[in-house]
Amino acid sequence: MHTLKSLIDQIRPVLDGMSFAIKIESNHQKTVYTNNAFEIMQRRSGSDVVADTSNIIINDQSLGCITVFHDVSDVARLKRELDKLDQKLRKIQAKYTFKDFVGNSPALQHTKKIAQGAAKTTATILIRGESGTGKEIFANAIHNASMRRHEKFIKVNCASIPEALMESELFGYSEGAFTGALKRGRKGLFQEAHRGTLFLDEIGDISANMQVKLLRVLQEKEVMRVGSAETEPVDVRIISATNKPLETMVENGLFREDLYYRLNVIPIHLPPLRERPEDIEPLLLYLLNQYNDLYAKKVKIIAPAAIEYLQKQSWRGNVRELENVLTRALIRLPEETTILEKRYLVQTSQALVTYPSIVTGTVPTKLSDAIENVERQCISSALARHRGDKNRAAHDLDIPLRTLYYKCKKLGI
Numbered sequence: 503m504h505t506l507k508s509l510i511d512q513i514r515p516v517l518d519g520m521s522f523a524i525k526i527e528s529n530h531q532k533t534v535y536t537n538n539a540f541e542i543m544q545r546r547s548g549s550d551v552v553a554d555t556s557n558i559i560i561n562d563q564s565l566g567c568i569t570v571f572h573d574v575s576d577v578a579r580l581k582r583e584l585d586k587l588d589q590k591l592r593k594i595q596a597k598y599t600f601k602d603f604v605g606n607s608p609a610l611q612h613t614k615k616i617a618q619g620a621a622k623t624t625a626t627i628l629i630r631g632e633s634g635t636g637k638e639i640f641a642n643a644i645h646n647a648s649m650r651r652h653e654k655f656i657k658v659n660c661a662s663i664p665e666a667l668m669e670s671e672l673f674g675y676s677e678g679a680f681t682g683a684l685k686r687g688r689k690g691l692f693q694e695a696h697r698g699t700l701f702l703d704e705i706g707d708i709s710a711n712m713q714v715k716l717l718r719v720l721q722e723k724e725v726m727r728v729g730s731a732e733t734e735p736v737d738v739r740i741i742s743a744t745n746k747p748l749e750t751m752v753e754n755g756l757f758r759e760d761l762y763y764r765l766n767v768i769p770i771h772l773p774p775l776r777e778r779p780e781d782i783e784p785l786l787l788y789l790l791n792q793y794n795d796l797y798a799k800k801v802k803i804i805a806p807a808a809i810e811y812l813q814k815q816s817w818r819g820n821v822r823e824l825e826n827v828l829t830r831a832l833i834r835l836p837e838e839t840t841i842l843e844k845r846y847l848v849q850t851s852q853a854l855v856t857y858p859s860i861v862t863g864t865v866p867t868k869l870s871d872a873i874e875n876v877e878r879q880c881i882s883s884a885l886a887r888h889r890g891d892k893n894r895a896a897h898d899l900d901i902p903l904r905t906l907y908y909k910c911k912k913l914g915i
């Protein structure tokens with residue numbers, strides 16, 4: 503007949519060598535065995551431990567119980583780090599001011615003046631402008647010029663958050679709202695931005711369902727977490743931005759008119775770069791200042807012919823495209839060169855606008871293969887233009903971000 507002691511003696515070499523901490527207790531809760539790992543765990547303070555206890559039953563007779571302790575300190579530490587990172591990702595330090603918004607063209611000066619006036623109020627602002635005109639840094643600058651500058655500036659890219667997550671991202675969720683929800687529930691971005699500014703980028707991309715919910719929050723100034731019936735008051739200044747034709751979308755029933763008016767209290771239009779060629783030179787100097795260090799170059803002067811050449815371009819991608827052209831020019835520039843000549847820019851801007859032939863090499867027989875080739879080339883070229891930034895690539899390709907992820911996976915990009 504087994505006794506607990508004889509059983510332990512039989513398996514002692516196995517228990518002693520285990521890396522898990524183990525404790526065996528008799529039926530009277532008296533500790534009769536602990537292994538080395540248990541002693542080490544006891545000496546270490548502040549560990550996060552999960553205990554797993556099972557009864558020791560032999561021939562229907564209970565001899566005691568064995569507890570295995572799992573040290574989850576690393577998991578707990580990783581979780582804390584993840585939470586911190588998540589917090590950081592959800593916040594953007596609003597680091598830009600109007601001084602950082604380069605350009606003194608009359609068109610830009612006019613826009614800055616309106617924005618500086620608007621910053622002093624709490625009115626909702628809608629920033630319009632083509633892609634790459636600086637809507638995001640302009641929103642930053644408005645927040646920093648406002649009374650809320652010491653509070654948070656939180657950015658939400660409405661186009662990149664999947665529809666299913668949008669509501670809980672914006673308004674939070676309560677305890678046990680859905681499988682995988684955090685135990686304590688979670689604040690939404692509206693609550694995070696309380697007393698600060700919430701920047702809703704790509705607002706033209708939100709679904710009809712979210713439009714209704716957003717309108718409600720703007721009207722009532724309170725949010726309701728997913729899975730809760732209670733409301734929480736929020737004091738948030740909304741700045742939204744889009745390059746979509748919202749007015750046409752309203753006419754076509756794609757964007758709610760009431761929401762449009764709520765968002766568009768102060769409209770601000772950022773003019774495209776081609777309408778303010780005089781801003782190109784100061785922008786180049788501002789960018790050179792950063793890029794010389796970044797690419798270990800020594801450029802001090804931009805040749806007048808180079809500036810003149812750039813001023814004549816159409817800049818479909820606006821300042822972002824100008825950044826790309828300058829980056830490519832600097833990369834191919836010899837290290838010691840101090841003057842940026844036109845020839846370097848000509849090569850690079852042509853490289854940007856000359857797209858590869860749609861189907862290269864042997865033309866596939868199957869139409870589906872040919873379509874895949876074209877898709878692969880268009881997507882690869884958009885990703886290359888935006889240095890791998892999928893958001894911007896999807897924007898250029900005029901497809902939802904989700905579709906881009908799906909296609910990249912399917913096409914092996």
Ligand SMILES: Nc1ncnc2c1ncn2[C@@H]1O[C@H](COP(=O)(O)OP(=O)(O)OP(=O)(O)O)[C@@H](O)[C@H]1O
Nearest residue numbers: 602603604605632633634635636637638639821822
């Ligand atoms: N006036 C400016 N001064 C300095 N940098 C600028 C200016 N305008 C734009 N930029 C730079 O151009 C790039 C694009 O700006 P930003 O992301 O703010 O544009 P956007 O209009 O929000 O674009 P999208 O609609 O594609 O999101 C950024 O790197 C930004 O720093």
